[in-house]
Amino acid sequence: MVQQEVRKGPWTEQEDFKLVSFVGLFGDRRWDFIAKVNRTGKSCRLRWVNYLHPGLKRGKMTPQEERLVLELHSKWGNRSPWWSRIARKLPGRTDNEIKNYWRTLMRKKAQEKKRGEAASSSPTPSSVDSSISSNNHAVDPHASKKAGEESFYDTGGDNGVIAATQDQGQKGDQQGLFSMDDIWKDIDNMSEENNTTLQPVSVYDGHSEEGCNFSCPPQVPSPSSWEYSSSDPLWVMDEESLFCPLSEEPYFSCYAQGTVFLTG
């Protein structure tokens, strides 16, 4: 893919907007295509998967999730790709999140162990370590967190959810009639000219050509202010079942619902 200049570092709102728009248009497979945001395809994919995907659940891991991570890790060990496998079992959580969580947990354990050794009287470290290598629920990493601490990203807020609008998909339907430059121009115009509240985006379902129905959000607010429906059963693609655990809905149909709820 020809790129003028590959940007690195933190993503801007403009870039996020473009990325969301293009995923809406082309689905989340054609990263080389989408990479026109002056980012590499890899970078685009990562940003989408770890940050912009509508099914993401933000905020702290729940005790249940933490327990599940420990359980699955004890079950699968460190065999690759365990981050992503575990992530698939945790709707709305990314492998990067799991990875970071695990890393933090390990660091805590290491520190506790150090402290324990220093004190040489505390029995805690050994029990903690065994809990990780064996199937053990005794560990409660959550205990180290402050009570009542809420993440800025926590879902479940009542900001309201904007229903998907019709009138989408004209562009997608006529995708073949537009050159890429036209599409880019349109998106650029929209992102620059409109400063109203964010509109919902219907995400390309990734499986049908007709699925390219979306309306470009006039403006992308800081992603941190986005609210996603925490009950949205997206993001689960269990290799064994391909079903959402909560809803029993097939993954594809979950994803095909495709409406991204973004609020400003």
Next chain:
DNA sequence: AAAACAAGCAACCGCCTCTAA
């Protein structure tokens, strides 16, 4: 109030696998 430290998280890198030509 300021500095030092710690924790959390976003993003990049390099390697490996998959797929299409």
Next chain:
DNA sequence: GTTAGAGGCGGTTGCTTGTTT
């Protein structure tokens, strides 16, 4: 059957924010 490019993954780094001294 081969090869190049794209995607996926785990590891790692560095910045930001929160906490402690």
